[in-house]
Amino acid sequence: MEKRYAIILAAGKGTRMKSKLYKVLHPVAGKPMVEHIIERVIETKPEQIVTIVGYGAEKVKEQLGDRSEYALQEKQLGTGHAVLQAAEFLKDKTGTTLVISGDTPLLTSQTLDNLFAYHQGKNASATVLTAHAEDPTGYGRIVRDHVGIVEKIVEQKDANEQEAAIQEINTGTYCFDNEELFNALAKIGTSNAQGEYYLTDIIEILKNEGKTVAAYQTADFNESLGVNDRVALAKANELMRERINHQHMVAGVSLIDPKTTYIDADVQIGADTVIEPNVQLRGTTVIGEDCLIGANSKIVNSTLESNVEIKTSVVEESVVRAFADVGPYAHLRPKADVGQHVHIGNFVEVKKATIGEHTKVGHLTYVGDATLGKDINVGCGVVFVNYDGKNKHHTTVGDHVFIGSSTNIIAPVEIESDSVTAAGSTITDNIKKGDLAIARARQVNKTGYASHLPF
Structure with a gap:
């Protein structure tokens, strides 16, 4: 040759x-x-x-x-x-x-x-x-x-x-x-x-x-097509997107509305995955088989194993493992590692955190700089308080822990396996295996106080 x-x-x-x-x-x-x-x-x-x-x-x-x-x-x-x-x-x-x-x-x-x-x-x-x-x-x-x-x-x-x-x-x-x-x-x-x-x-x-x-x-x-202005650039993107989408569909991926599906050139998608309208798959994202990527989701430089469901959420530089589900309206920020069968619910944000299998983080929660074990239930409104204004700190949570709603976990702290935090607690100290941690002031009722209010 x-x-x-x-x-x-x-x-x-x-x-x-x-x-x-x-x-x-x-x-x-x-x-x-x-x-x-x-x-x-x-x-x-x-x-x-x-x-x-x-x-x-x-x-x-x-x-x-x-x-x-x-x-x-x-x-x-x-x-x-x-x-x-x-x-x-x-x-x-x-x-x-x-x-x-x-x-x-x-x-x-x-x-x-x-x-x-x-x-x-x-x-x-x-x-x-x-x-x-x-x-x-x-x-x-x-x-x-x-x-x-x-x-x-x-x-x-x-x-x-x-x-x-x-x-x-x-x-x-x-x-x-x-x-x-x-x-x-x-x-x-x-x-x-x-x-x-x-x-x-x-x-x-x-x-x-x-x-x-x-x-x-x-x-x-x-x-x-030679690109010399923004009009031609938009046309090149449109044509390339059509080519990429066609290749994925031929390979066994279902695109509900190809015209509103944006898939970058290096993205990999397994067979029988379904992509709903207005989805963006960016960078070097890899998606396994039998996944569902719900409408209006954005996945950037992330890996989704097979049988994952993402519902109207943003996933950036993260890993979501098999049979996990995320969303709606969740945000996985860089270095989130979501384990198998994990549930990440609505309005949950995860950053630089590993979440063990079968753990549930249902709603309105922030998990940052943390390692969570398996079979944990994280209640509504929980905040992993990882930043003291100068440095980030890490929290470790063992297996089979129940974290009550509206718990604030002030890092650094370790919560050992099989323990519980009472709802509304602010946790500043380590919790031993099997303990219940209550960190809140006792309720005081002021008799007749409300009758003096002007409304």
Whole structure:
């Protein structure tokens, strides 16, 4: 197999995005556009990847890390000039080089593999990835001769009336014979409306030298979408979401209303899980089989084992184990670990706490910085008071404990197994196994006092 290389163009600022965030770092389905690109490129198994950086170079490098080498384009003088910056890495190498833009997140590795194969099958010096566009406005046009051979690519601003009517467009993705690419780059000029070094001019240069130029047309125009403004960004997110949702449904996940279900690209979901409307599944969330994710829930970077039910709740960076249920209107904050068969009820907040199996935390309760054993019943309105204004403190609760309603547990404290706290208590000391802790003032009734009140 011929050696493959890749050049990712990621130097542009993206002025039309009107953003402090560099264009290729804008997220689509939960991760930056350039992250989608490098993942798809890696799937084509290149020998070497070079990313052309400019604006926001350090941020792009931070995102891609050691998966790529980097060349700096200090001045933005066009796509041809950008590719030329990779010469120090690739110029003298033999093989096929993929050139791809960092703002085309919908391209698939299958399409890129097809492009490589077509390019090699045609023994071409250059192969352009094209698409058919009902409205080609804004795209470069593929100009072919009378027998269908590619003659040149004309940019929108340089197109005459006849060329502007062409509906086959340039996606901005190419395969080149690597040596021919860098030979031709030395010959391009700036005689165009933008005064830039167009990469597309290489096509005409190679044609004039008698070299073979081919074009492979992808069947899905949507893959060609380039993101240059917020409108296109929203469209890319919509299309990616449709693709992701379709993949999950084909794999056995039920989405009650796919149009209102937002699933990030790296989310994993087991078969026979049901997702109700207006659900967001973000980041690297993993959901097991036979779960129910109720309407309006949001799950972020969390793991839900099989047979879990989440009812209209928020789960962030937490673990919910098999057969547990959460909500409605609960909030699992980072580092919550909810055990098997645990019940977390309405308006319960859990943060940095482990809750043992079969424990019930029914309603209106805060559990923070705590370890709870199994078979505990936590009454209504309980607060684990973990913060003294300066430091956080930990509470440990043993198995088979009953915590009465409206108990305040002032950490640090240990409540041993099989003990009870009386409702309304404020617990400041440890409780021994089997004890009942009562920490409240005795009731005093003032005889006749109410009769003197003005109402």
